[in-house]
Amino acid sequence: GGDDTGSAKKEITYSKSQGPYSELFEKGIKPILEKKGYKVTGKDMSDLLQADVALNEGEVDFNVEQHTAYMENFNKKQNGHLVALTPIPTVPAGIYAGSKSSLDQISDGAKVAVPNDAANTARCYALLQKVGWIKLNPEKDLSTVTQQDIIENPHHIQFTEMKSLNIPAVRGDFDFIVITGSIVYNANIDPSTALATEDILPHLLLQLVVLDKNKDAQWAKDIVSAYHSDEFKKYMGEHNNGLWYIPKDNQ
Amino acid sequence: MINFVNISKTFTVKRQKIKALQHVSLQISDGDIFGVIGFSGAGKSTLLRMVNALEIPTEGRMEVDGRDINALDFSELRKVRKKIGMIFQEFNLLESKSVYDNVAIPLILNHVDKKLIQKRVTELLSFVELSDKALAYPSQLSGGQKQRIGIARALANNPSILLCDEATSALDPETTESILQLLKRINKKLNITILIVTHEIHVIQSICNRVAVMEHGSVVETGTVLEVFSNPQQNMTKRFVQTVIPDEIPPSIVETLHDDVRNYRLLKIRFLGNNAKRNIVYYINTHYKVETNILFASVNELQQTVLGIFIVQVIGDDSEINQVISYIERNKIQWQEVVL
Amino acid sequence: MINFVNISKTFTVKRQKIKALQHVSLQISDGDIFGVIGFSGAGKSTLLRMVNALEIPTEGRMEVDGRDINALDFSELRKVRKKIGMIFQEFNLLESKSVYDNVAIPLILNHVDKKLIQKRVTELLSFVELSDKALAYPSQLSGGQKQRIGIARALANNPSILLCDEATSALDPETTESILQLLKRINKKLNITILIVTHEIHVIQSICNRVAVMEHGSVVETGTVLEVFSNPQQNMTKRFVQTVIPDEIPPSIVETLHDDVRNYRLLKIRFLGNNAKRNIVYYINTHYKVETNILFASVNELQQTVLGIFIVQVIGDDSEINQVISYIERNKIQWQEVVL
C-alpha cells in the first residue's frame, strides 16, 4: 500500500471480502491489470467498516465493496477522504419467495426478512416500497431509511432484521425474504427467481473507491479503465446470468 | 464383627512402594471398644479407613458383619456405611455449612424428619458443649471445637460402628475425658462397636477393652488392655505403656544413688489387683531387717483393676534382701531387678 | 522479650460478640520455654497468633523485643516475622510442593544459597525422621508426618522466637518426646524463646520453665512450672495437673476402704525435692505404732525436681496417728487429709 502516487507504482493492494464484487474483480479486472504489469494483492477484510478504515489510513489502495451512500456516510462519520471513481456492475436486491411464492400472496401480518447490515437495509425497504407493500417517509433519503421511517404498513408486515447471510437458510420461516445480490450469489439462488428486483438508485451503485489523494494516480486510472475496457465487457457478457446490473459506463 | 483378613495396602509415590499395611489380621467383636496405637506413620489411619472402604486393600479381605465390604455394590455399600460413623483425623468439616448444618447432614442424608433433626442436633451440640456455636462456621472455630463438631457429626446417626481416627487429639484432657465417657456410655447403652486409632495411650487406657499395637504397617501385639499394659511384650509397646504408666526412677534420684555406698538392691515391684490393696511395703518394713526407700511409684487403674508399680531401694544384708524377695515371690507379686 | 500488654480480642459472628481474649497481660523473657494451657476454645491459638501479628488485638499492645508489632510498617514487620518460626495447629503445608520444598521455602524466602538449603533441609528432615519422604507430597503423608514437616519448616530459619500451636498434637508420645528434646536442645544452644500453646500438659511438664493457664480468654494462673504443678491454685489448673500428676485413690481401692472398720486416717503427702529422696514411709513404719498402707503413689520429676505424691492409710490409735502427723510436719512435708 502506501501513498506513493508516482506513476511507477505497480504493486497495488485492495481489501477483499467474500462477496461477488471481490470475485468479479479477481476474475474480470485483475487479469487485465496484471497484463499491464501490476502486481495486485488482496487482503482479506471481512468487515467493510474495517476495510474502509484501512483504506482511509492508506493501508490498502482501493476496494470495490460499497456504494456511494455508504462511502459518504463513512466520510462524514469517520472523517474519511474516500472518493468513488467509477460505478461498477452491481447485484440488485430482490424479493424472493419464502413460504409464499408470489407477490400477490401477501397477507396481513406476513413475515418478511430484511438484512440488518447498514449498507443494505435501506435498499430493501426501498424495494418493498417499490412493490407497494409499505410507504416510507418521503422526507428521508431513500438510501438511508430505516424501519422507523415506515409511515404506512397496511399489511402489518412483521419485519425481521437479521444478518442477510442467514436469510436463505431460514427462508421457510418467512413469507418473503428480501436479500441483496451478494447473498443471492453466495447462496447460489437463481437470480431469475426473484419476485421483484430493485431499481438501483445511482447512490446505491457499487463503486471503485480510493483515497482522495490517489484519485489521479496512474494505477487508479488503470483500474477505472479496466472496468470500462472491452475485455471486461466481454467477460461480463459471458458470465452474467441475470445477477448483475451493469451501469451504463460499463455496458 | 469387623474382620481384617490378611490385609495389605501399598501406595506408590514416585515409583517408590510404600507398604502402609502388611498382612494385618485382626478381629473386632460387636460391642468392643478396640484401640489401635502405634507411632506416627505406622498405618493406623490406613487400617481404619479400610473398614468403610475409603481405602481398598491391595491384598486381603475386609469383612464387616460377615460381608466382604469391597465386594458390595454401591447401594449396598452405602447402606453399610450409613451404619458406620467416622471421626476424621483432619475433621473434614464442610466449610460452607454452619456448625448446625454440619452435624445435621448425616441426618438429612437419612431423610430424618426436620423436627427430629433439630432435636438431635441440639442434643449433640450440648453433648460436645458447643450449643453456643450452632450458627458459627468451621473457619470461626478453634481446633478443638472443630474436632468436637466432627465427633457430634459421627454420632448423629446412632451408628452401630464408630471409627475414631485420633478423635481427641485436639482436645484438652478434661474434654477428652468427657468425650471418652460419652463414648463409653453409648457403647454400653447401644452396644455399638468402637474402633479407636490413636497415639494417645491414655485414651486406650481409659476406655478400650482390647488393643492392637502397630509398627511399620504390621500389628505387633494385641490383647486385652490389661494384658498388654501390665505386661507389654514388644519393646515398642513397653515404650508406649511407659508414657502413661511410667516405671523409671527420676534422674535426680538416680544421681543420689550414685553416691550411696550402702549395700542395696533396686526392686521394681508390680502390684496387680488385690495385691495392690495389701500393705506389702509396711510388712517388709516391719518384718525384715532392711531399710526401704520408695524411689519411684505410680498407681493406675485399668479396667477396674489396680496396677501399682513401685521401685524400692532395699538396703541391708544380702541375706535379708533375699528374704524380702522370697516374701514378694511367695505373694505372687511380679518383680524385677533394676540395674542402673 | 515478648510482652502482651492488656490484650483483648473480640470476634463478631452473626452480630454475636465472642471475647476470645480478655485483658491478657503476660511477659515472656528471652530464653524462656513458656507454656500456655487451657481448655479447647480458651483463646490459646488467638493469643499465640498475636505475637507475629496474624491476629490484631482489638485492644492492648503487643510488644516483641520492645517494639509494638502492630505499629511496624510492612517491611519492618516482615523482618521481625523472619525471626519468628511458627508451627500451625492445622499445619498449613503447601499442597503443591513436595515435603522437601515445604521445608525449604523459608530458606528460599531468605535467599539462602542453594547448597546450604539442601544441607539444612536434609538435616531437618532427618531430625523429624522423614528423610525418606522428601519427594512425597503432603496429601501422601499421615497426620503426624504432616505435623513433623510443619515443625521442620518452622525451624528451618533458625528463628529466635518459636511459636508452637499444639505442635505435637498429632504425634505419638515417643515422637513427641524426641521433638520436645530437640526443642529443648535448640533452646539451650541458641537461647531461642519458645512459646508453646498446648492442651497436653505433659508437654509443659516435660520442657517448659514457665506456664500460664487460660480460661475463657483470660490468664487465670501463671508461674514457674514447678510452682503451678506442685501447688495449683485454680480449680481448673488442679484438674489439668491431675491428668499428668494424678493424686487420687483408684476407685476400686476406695471400695475396699468402705469395708474397713479399723481406726484410720488418710493422709495425702507431697514430697518435694530432697524430701522425696528420704525414706519417710520407712521411718514411719519403723518408729510409730501404726500400720500403713500406700493406697496411691506417683513420682514425677519437674525441672530437675522430684515431686512425689503419696496417699497413705495410717491405721492405729488417734494419738499415734497424731504423732505421725507431727513427724511429717516437723520435716516440713506438705500433707492434707483425704476425705472420701
Added chain:
Amino acid sequence: MIELGVPNSRLILAAEQTIYMVFVSLGIGTLIAVLLSVVLVLTNPGGILKNKYIYVVVNTVVNVIRSIPFIILMVFILPLTKMIVGTRIGTTAALVPLVVFIAPYLTRLFENSILEVNKGIIEAAQAMGASYFEIVRYFLLPEARGSLILSVTTGTIGLIGATAMAGAIGAGGVGNLALTYGYERLNFPLMLFTVVILIVFVQSIQTVGNYFSTKVRKH
C-alpha cells in the same frame, strides 16, 4: 439529550430482549452445565465414579461445541432450533444457540470450580453413605459455591457478548443494536450509549456475583 438515531422504545425493547435472552439461556445453560460438569468431575480419571467412556464423550462434546465460532454454531443448529422452539428466527429462537453456547462454556468453568473441592470433604460424604447425587447436592456444590458464583458471573458476561451476535438470526438486543445501528452505521453516540448500557449490565452482574461469592467464601 444527544440524538441517538433510534427511538427510546427501541432501546427499551433491546434491553428487554437482552435481559430475556441472557436470563433464560443462563438458567437453562446453568442447569445443563451443572449436570455436565458434575459428570466430568465424577467420571474423570481421578474421580469417584471413574468412567473413561462417559468422560471422553462428554469432554469431547464440550470441546467440539466450544470449538465452533458462535456465528457458525447458530447456523449449524438451525434445524434443532426449529425443532425445539418452532421457528429459527427471533429472540426466542436465539435461546437455543445461546444455550448451546453457554452450557459447555459454563461446564468448563464449573468443572474447574468443583475440582477445587477438598478431597477430604468427598471422603466425609462417602463415609456417610451418600449417594452420588447426594455427594453432589450436599457436598460438592455447596463447598464450591463461592467459586461457582463467580463462574456464573464470568459466564453471564460471556453470554452477553454472544447475544450481540445473535442479532444475526434476528434476535435483537442491546449488543446487536450496538453492532448494527451503532457500529455498522457509524452512529457513534448510539454505539457509546449502548456500550454504556452493556457496561452497566456487566458491572451490576459482577457486583452481585462478587457480593455473594465473598459472602459465601467468608466462612
Added chain:
Amino acid sequence: MIELGVPNSRLILAAEQTIYMVFVSLGIGTLIAVLLSVVLVLTNPGGILKNKYIYVVVNTVVNVIRSIPFIILMVFILPLTKMIVGTRIGTTAALVPLVVFIAPYLTRLFENSILEVNKGIIEAAQAMGASYFEIVRYFLLPEARGSLILSVTTGTIGLIGATAMAGAIGAGGVGNLALTYGYERLNFPLMLFTVVILIVFVQSIQTVGNYFSTKVRKH
C-alpha cells in the same frame, strides 16, 4: 479428497496465523492477567492488602473491557493498535485487540482460581515474613496452579473464538476462513473442514491442559 475451494497453502497459512495470534496474545494476555488478578485478590475487601480504590478501579476496568463486544472493541482501540504495532490491519495488528480481549477475561478466571487458595497457606506465608510478591510467587500461584492451568485452557479456547472475528481487520486465521470462505460463501465442505481443524486445536489444548492440571492436582 473433497474440493474445499481454497488451496492447501491457504489452509496452512490460516493455521499458522491462528497459532501465531493465539500464542502471542495468550502469552502477553496471561502475564497481564496474572498481574491484574493478583491485584484484585490482594486488594479485595477480604484480601491481605485491602485497598478499595485500586480494587474498584481494576475491577471496573476489567468489567468495562469485558462489556464491549469484541468487534467494537477492535475499532475502539485502533489508535492504540497503530501506536503499538504501527499498523491497524493484519495478523500482527490483531494481537493488540486480542490481548485487550483475553487479558481481562483471564483475569476473571485467574481471580476465581486464586481466591480458592486456603487462607491458612496465606497465613503461613505471612508468618514467614514473605513480601507480597513472594506470597504471590511462592504461595498463591503454586497452590492455585491446577485451577490456573484449566483457566488458561478455557481462556485459550475463548481466544480462538475471538481470533475468528479478528478477520475483520484482516488478521486471517482458521476461524476467519471458516467464517468468510466457509460460512459467508456457504461453502459447507470448507466450513466443516475448518471447524474440524478448530476442534482438533481445541481438543489438543484441552487435553494438554487437563493432563497438567490433573498431574498437579494429584498431590
